[in-house]
Amino acid sequence: xxxxxxxxxxxxxxxxxxxxxxxxxxxxxxxxxxxxxxxxxxxxxxxxxxxxxxxxxxxxxxxxxxxxxxxxxxxxxxxxxxxxxxxxxxxxxxxxxxxxxxxxxxxxxxxxxxxxxxxxxxxxxxxxxxxxxxxxxxxxxxxxxxxxxxxxxxxxxxxxxxxxxxxxxxxxxxxxxxxxxxxxxxxxxxxxxxxxxxxxxxxxxxxxxxxxxxxxxxxxxxxxxxxxxxxxxxxxxxxxxxxxxxxxxxxxxxxxxxxxxxxxxxxxxxxxxxxxxxxxxxxxxxxxxxxxxxxxxxxxxxxxxxxxxxxxxxxxxxxxxxxxxxxxxxxxxxxxxxxxxxxxxxxxxxxxxxxxxxxxxxxxxxxxxxxxxxxxxxxxxxxxxxxxxxxxxxxxxxxxxxxxxxxxxxxxxxxxxxxxxxxxxxxxxxxxxxxxxxxxxxxxxxx
Amino acid sequence: xxxxxxxxxxxxxxxxxxxxxxxxxxxxxxxxxxxxxxxxxxxxxxx
Numbered sequence: 001x002x003x004x005x006x007x008x009x010x011x012x013x014x015x016x017x018x019x020x021x022x023x024x025x026x027x028x029x030x031x032x033x034x035x036x037x038x039x040x041x042x043x044x045x046x047x048x049x050x051x052x053x054x055x056x057x058x059x060x061x062x063x064x065x066x067x068x069x070x071x072x073x074x075x076x077x078x079x080x081x082x083x084x085x086x087x088x089x090x091x092x093x094x095x096x097x098x099x100x101x102x103x104x105x106x107x108x109x110x111x112x113x114x115x116x117x118x119x120x121x122x123x124x125x126x127x128x129x130x131x132x133x134x135x136x137x138x139x140x141x142x143x144x145x146x147x148x149x150x151x152x153x154x155x156x157x158x159x160x161x162x163x164x165x166x167x168x169x170x171x172x173x174x175x176x177x178x179x180x181x182x183x184x185x186x187x188x189x190x191x192x193x194x195x196x197x198x199x200x201x202x203x204x205x206x207x208x209x210x211x212x213x214x215x216x217x218x219x220x221x222x223x224x225x226x227x228x229x230x231x232x233x234x235x236x237x238x239x240x241x242x243x244x245x246x247x248x249x250x251x252x253x254x255x256x257x258x259x260x261x262x263x264x265x266x267x268x269x270x271x272x273x274x275x276x277x278x279x280x281x282x283x284x285x286x287x288x289x290x291x292x293x294x295x296x297x298x299x300x301x302x303x304x305x306x307x308x309x310x311x312x313x314x315x316x317x318x319x320x321x322x323x324x325x326x327x328x329x330x331x332x333x334x335x336x337x338x339x340x341x342x343x344x345x346x347x348x349x350x351x352x353x354x355x356x357x358x359x360x361x362x363x364x365x366x367x368x369x370x371x372x373x374x375x376x377x378x379x380x381x382x383x384x385x386x387x388x389x390x391x392x393x394x395x396x397x398x399x400x401x402x403x404x405x406x407x408x409x410x411x412x413x414x415x416x417x418x419x420x421x422x423x424x425x426x427x428x429x430x431x432x433x434x435x436x437x438x439x440x441x442x443x444x445x446x447x
Numbered sequence: 448x449x450x451x452x453x454x455x456x457x458x459x460x461x462x463x464x465x466x467x468x469x470x471x472x473x474x475x476x477x478x479x480x481x482x483x484x485x486x487x488x489x490x491x492x493x494x
Contacts, residue, residue: 182467
């Protein structure tokens with residue numbers, strides 16, 4: 001076996017500072033242009049936007065601008081040919097005042113310390129708006145998982161688990177699948193952690209296969225929460241789903257499940273799209289009859305006679321537009337073309353900051369991702385509950401409890417929206433920050 | 448919050464929610480060849 005550190009070590013410097021988790025935050029980020037904004041910049045901007053609407057102790061805001069800790073570890077992995085590559089892994093733990101840290105672990109070449117810090121902050125807000133007893137974290141390894149064999153990926157995961165073992169645990173920090181990782185990765189991580197701890201501890205991660213403590217209902221959870229929130233938003237504006245037309249951009253797991261549940265609840269889904277284009281029928285389509293892009297590639301555009309481009313779908317005259325593809329679908333360039341009465345974010349970050357401002361000026365409400373697609377992390381919470389209680393829930397119970405949690409979160413955000421002249425997005429962040437700030441003030445500063 | 452970018456022109460890995468089977472494909476693989484279960488593009492976060 002060869003040795004050394006000839007592998008693709010990448011990511012930011014261990015000593016990185018300045019505009020990172022130790023620097024002074026700025027909330028004068030220019031959101032007028034569609035300049036790419038880092039995850040950390042976005043998370044801090046949203047923190048300050050919410051803080052501007054609350055009487056929050058500035059010292060609490062100052063603490064929330066920074067992560068509680070960022071762990072950087074070296075992960076040496078023996079390749080199948082006997083050589084050794086050395087990778088860099090991170091776990092950014094932002095805030096745990098409300099409970100253990102929670103957030104994904106990603107395997108991707110672009111993973112950096114700052115990205116983990118920003119996305120970890122975002123998880124703090126997401127868990128708080130849902131009133132889950134978790135804080136926020138994010139981590140990963142700067143590696144291209146497609147360059148690893150299955151055995152190499154397993155060795156990477158087990159070594160990463162060992163390096164993180166002192167700082168994770170069911171009551172400390174609970175990772176989950178993210179970009180490049182999956183249920184199998186979580187099963188390896190759980191096994192490595194459990195073997196070293198000397199007991200089986202399924203609650204150390206979520207997103208596991210059901211046979212080792214995973215939950216029913218996780219595949220449909222984000223789409224289900226999108227549908228629930230869409231129904232509640234339409235009710236708020238005085239409409240029933242039976243008189244609601246919906247266009248869904250992105251017909252993967254989130255978009256398909258949202259469309260199917262909205263259809264079951266009475267809405268008329270008139271358009272769905274995948275990367276190849278959209279199918280459109282103003283009389284309505286049956287989402288159950290359209291295979292997802294995953295189920296049958298190309299089927300979306302073959303379903304109806306009338307097709308259109310993804311750009312045209314975004315400009316359809318519908319009641320609700322659900323951008324459920326990944327990232328930055330609605331930008332400053334196309335926000336003026338949106339004709340929907342309501343936008344519900346199914347994906348993470350489908351509306352850019354600049355587009356958000358344009359839609360707000362045009363009076364088009366946007367229900368934000370941290371509320372709309374929070375079914376994913378909420379079912380992770382359910383999985384954790386099942387694991388620590390050693391009792392599995394039925395799919396029916398998962399769905400019922402998710403409905404209850406979504407309605408509760410919606411009520412809290414709606415009250416802030418009604419009381420203050422803010423957007424739905426800001427209302428969600430105000431709810432999140434107020435809960436976190438209250439917890440900090442109740443606990444005080446140790447020692 | 449900008450999170451994950453997906454390039455539809457490159458290979459992606461899909462995980463079956465039901466049996467955990469992994470499929471790597473240039474285009475999308477269809478439903479799980481093992482069990483017919485729903486699949487997740489592993490580029491997408493779950494939470």
